[in-house]
Amino acid sequence: MKHSAFISEGQWYKGNLHSHTTCSDGTMTPEACIQAYKEKGYSFLALTDHNLFTAYPEACSKDFLVLPATERNTSCFPGSYEQIHVVGLKKQDIRDKISQPLSLTFTEEGTEKDWQALLDEMHAAGQLSIIAHPVWTRMSIEKLLTLKDYLGIEIYNTTCDRTSYTGKSDYIIDCCLRKGKKFFLFATDDCHEGEPDMFGGWITVKAPALTHADLMEHICKGSFYASTGPEIYDFGIDDDQVVYVECSPCVSVNFITYEKRGHSIVGKNLTSGSFHLSGTETFVRCECVDAGGKIAYTNPIFLK
Numbered sequence: 326m327k328h329s330a331f332i333s334e335g336q337w338y339k340g341n342l343h344s345h346t347t348c349s350d351g352t353m354t355p356e357a358c359i360q361a362y363k364e365k366g367y368s369f370l371a372l373t374d375h376n377l378f379t380a381y382p383e384a385c386s387k388d389f390l391v392l393p394a395t396e397r398n399t400s401c402f403p404g405s406y407e408q409i410h411v412v413g414l415k416k417q418d419i420r421d422k423i424s425q426p427l428s429l430t431f432t433e434e435g436t437e438k439d440w441q442a443l444l445d446e447m448h449a450a451g452q453l454s455i456i457a458h459p460v461w462t463r464m465s466i467e468k469l470l471t472l473k474d475y476l477g478i479e480i481y482n483t484t485c486d487r488t489s490y491t492g493k494s495d496y497i498i499d500c501c502l503r504k505g506k507k508f509f510l511f512a513t514d515d516c517h518e519g520e521p522d523m524f525g526g527w528i529t530v531k532a533p534a535l536t537h538a539d540l541m542e543h544i545c546k547g548s549f550y551a552s553t554g555p556e557i558y559d560f561g562i563d564d565d566q567v568v569y570v571e572c573s574p575c576v577s578v579n580f581i582t583y584e585k586r587g588h589s590i591v592g593k594n595l596t597s598g599s600f601h602l603s604g605t606e607t608f609v610r611c612e613c614v615d616a617g618g619k620i621a622y623t624n625p626i627f628l629k
Contacts, residue, residue, distance in 0.1 A: 327569065329561040330626055331531040331548045338540065339529045340369035343396065343412050343457060343482070343513035348424065349374035351517045358516070359384050359391060365524055368535055373412050376427045380419040390537060393419045396457065397427060397447065399439045407463040409440045411475070412513070413452035414544075418537035441472055448474045453545065455511050458482040461491040466500045476545065477509035480622050481553055483525030484515040492526075495612075495622075502608050502625055503583045509544075509624045510610070512551035526553050547624045554619025560611055562602070562626060569599040572613040572621060579614070582606040602628070 345351035346358050353361070355372055359381070362370045371394035372379055380393035393415035401408045447454050454475040456464075461482065469478075478498055486492025498510065512526030530549040532539040543549065550557045556573040563569065568580055578590045578598030587609070588600040595613075602609065610625040 327559075327561050327563045329559055330624060331559065331561075332533070332543060332546075335531045335533050335543075335548075336535070337529050337531055338368035338535055339527055340367055340371075340390075340392075340540075341514045341516075341523075341527050342371045342392070342394070342414065342455065342511060343373050343479070343515045344370060345374055345396075345515070345517050346372055348372075348377055348379065353516075353519050355379075355381060356384075359389075361519075361523060363389050367527070369540060371412070371414060378413075378415075378423060378425045378427055380415070380421065380423040382418075382420050383422060387535070390535060390540065392537065392540070393423070395427060395452075397443060399443055405463065407465065407468075409443060409464065410457040410462055411443060411447060412455040412457050412479075413447045413450070414455070414541070416451050416453055416541050440468065444472060444474050453541070455479060457513075458485045458492065458515065459494050459497050461485040461489065464497070466497055469497065469501055470504055470506065475508060477511050479513055480510040480551055481512040481526045481620070482515045483513065483553075484517055484522045486525070487521060499581060499583070502610075505607070507625075507627055509547050509549075510551050510622050512553060512622065526551070528552070529556070550621055550623050552619070552621040554617065555613045555615045555621035557611075557613060557621050557623060560623045560626075562609075566602045566604065567599050568602055568609050568611070568626070569597065570611045570613065570623065571597045573615070575613045575615045575621075577614045579612045580609055581612065582609045 369390040371392040373396040378395040381391040398410040482492040516522035532543040558571040574594040580600040608625040
């Protein structure tokens with residue numbers, strides 16, 4: 326019997342959880358940004374202007390949701406560019422339009438203590454925290470390992486990848502997973518400049534319906550995958566400890582584990598793959614790569 330990482334009944338909803346507008350350092354108005362994603366067939370969007378919590382209930386419909394959200398950050402460590410940026414998604418829906426500036430409430434030194442203080446503050450405010458672009462912010466693995474109470478980490482960020490080749494964080498993520506950290510993986514746009522930064526990274530959530538409550542519940546459960554191109558239709562483990570994936574046509578299917586070293590399958594038009602686990606693994610995740618080099622990322626399944 327197969328045990329899927331996704332819920333058995335539901336629909337797939339595609340969305341971007343990291344974007345900026347003229348309310349902070351973006352070039353598009355909130356209205357233009359929302360319209361652009363709607364026209365591309367997205368089902369949801371989070372406008373995460375810097376240190377500004379916003380909600381746009383008037384822009385929501387039965388076919389499209391704008392999630393109440395923000396992006397917050399600390400100062401850099403003295404003499405470095407190292408800092409933390411965190412996307413915050415409000416767990417509860419908000420029915421009134423809000424644009425609330427958020428001031429930094431910690432010291433200017435940007436210490437590790439401030440990193441956790443920021444996560445604690447966002448948690449207390451009822452927000453789900455996603456650590457953004459850790460390569461761009463120069464976050465060290467050692468400092469990341471000290472943090473707690475966050476939902477996930479961006480494995481891909483379109484803007485960071487396009488502007489400074491710092492958008493991919495799979496190595497940092499795997500190092501943290503190997504040390505026993507448990508979190509989910511997100512791909513986002515982090516759009517600032519309009520079209521060049523848009524439609525490059527997203528998540529696709531399997532949920533019963535397109536409501537704020539259903540999206541938040543099933544994002545929290547990990548019933549989604551991240552992607553820059555390919556689609557994933559199923560991922561899980563069967564009773565014989567065989568991990569499997571079903572996907573759109575790809576040229577490689579890669580199972581990443583610890584320990585042992587996992588397994589890669591290479592070919593043409595691959596639409597599935599499987600790998601028999603040894604029983605020693607602490608987690609397994611999968612990356613499906615298409616002919617253009619675009620990647621779909623499952624969340625980790627934690628085995629111990």
